[in-house]
Amino acid sequence: MGFSDQRFNVNLSILYTELPLLERPAAAAAAGFTAVELWWPWVDAPTPAQSELDALKSALEDAGVQLVGLNFYAGQLPGPDRGALSIPGEESEKFRANIDIAADFAASVGCKALNALYGNRVEGVDPAEQDKLALENLQIAARAADRVGAILLIEALNKPESPLCPIVSAPKAIEIVDKVNEATGLGNAKFLMDLYHLSMNGEDLSEVIEKYTAKTGHVQIADNPGRGAPGTGDLPLADLLDQLKKAGYDGWVGLEYKAGDRSSTESFGWLPAEARAAR
Template structure:
C-alpha cells in the first residue's frame, strides 16, 4: 500500500521502541542509538548484537552501553544469544552441543549487560529442530535452558520472554503459534515458581501463521510481557500492508497491556530514517 510516510491515526497512546537490529542497520551498531534518538525515539531494543560471540569482551559491551547512554535512549529489550540471527538460526537453547553451551555461557553476560542499562526484558529464542535428534530430547534441553534463563533474568530484575515465530519463514522452529508459546511459558513458570516467563506477542509473526489476532489478544494479553509489530504482507511499517495494527494495539491496552511496543519492521527504500512518517514525532518518545 506504500503509506509508510503518511501519518496514521490510532497510535497515540502507545509506548514505542525501535529495534536496532532490523532498523538503522545501514549504520554501524554504535551509531544506531543516536540515529534512533535523532528520529525522536527514546527507547530501543536489540537482538543479541554480537552474533559471532556469546561472550564479547568488556570493551565491546562498554562501547555499546556508552553509545546508548550518550544518545539518551533506554534499552527496553534484549535477546539472549540466538545463533546466526539474522541468518539461518532461530535460537540456540534447544540445539544440543555447542550451540546450547554458547547459550548457557551467554546467560550471565547478557543479563549483566541488561542490568547495566536498566533493561528488564530478555528474550530467549527457542531454536530450530535438528535433523536426527529426537524432538523430545530437544524440548527437554530447551526447558532446562529456559529455567536457567528465567533464574538469570530474575537475578537482574527482568522478565523472560518466549516468542512465537512464523512457520513460512521459520519452518524448522517448533514455536510457531501463540498457544504453543504460552504452553512453554507455563512450563517454565511451573518449573521455576518465579512467574517471570512471559509471552512476546509479535503480531506480524502471528498474522503470518493465520491466527485470529483479536482472539490472541483477548486470550493472552495477561501473560504478555512485550509486543512487536510489522505490517503484513511485506513486514514493512504500519500502513504498508493490511493489518489493523492500531485497532489491535488499542485492544491490547483495553485488555490491560501497558508495556512497550517494539517496531520490528523492514525499512522502506528511502532508508530507516524515512520509515517513521506513519508515526508523528510527538508520539515517538516512550512515555
C-alpha cells in the first residue's frame, strides 16, 4: 500500500506560508490536493471579524478544497505558545471566546475535526489548577464540536521542542481523551496521532499504532530528524501508514512538515500526483 493508499491533506499553516492565507487553498489545489487543514489562522484574534471568516470560507470554496481539520485558538503558533485552554486568565478566556466561533466556522465549511492544544505549564501556578481548568474547557469544546457534528482532537506534542507542555506522550494524550469522554458522555474526544512528535519523544511508533488506533481521530506526519517531507529523515512513514491502515484507520493524514529550502509545491515530490487527490 504505502503512500498511494492514504487520504492526505495539506497543513496550510506550515506549508505555503510564503503566500498570504487566502491564496494558500488555491496553491494546494494547483498541486493536486483536494483537502487541507489549518491551525487557528488569526493568532492575535480569537474572535475575528465575520468578514475575515467569510473571506477564508470563500477561498476554500473557490479553490475546491475541503477543510478537514481546524485548531481552536492556541496562542502564538508558530511561537512560544502550545495552546491556551489550560492557561488561567486572559488566554483561557480567549480560548472560551473562540470555541463557538471556531465550531460555527467549521460547520460552515463542513470541517469535522477540531483540535484543542493544551498549553504550557505556568510558573507559580499549581499544575492541578491548570488541569482542572483544562478539563472544564475541553468539556465545553467537546460539546461545541458535538453540536456541529465534529470530533474534538487531543494532540501529544514533543518534549524537546515543547518542554513546558505536559501532554508529551501518547499515553498522556489518551488519558486526557478518556477523561473528557467520561466527563461529557459524548465519546467524541479522539487522539491526534502526530508521528513526528511521538518519534521525537522516543516512543515506539508501532506500539502506539497497535494500542491507540481505535481512539485516533486524525494523523499528522513529518520526517525525523528535521521535520521535513517524507524521505528527508529516517522514519519509515510508508510502513507506519500501512500499519495504521491495517489497524483500521481510514481517516486523514495531515502533511504538517517544513518545506525547507524548496517551495511547498516542490516538497511534494515524494507523493505521486495521482495520490494527492482524496478518493
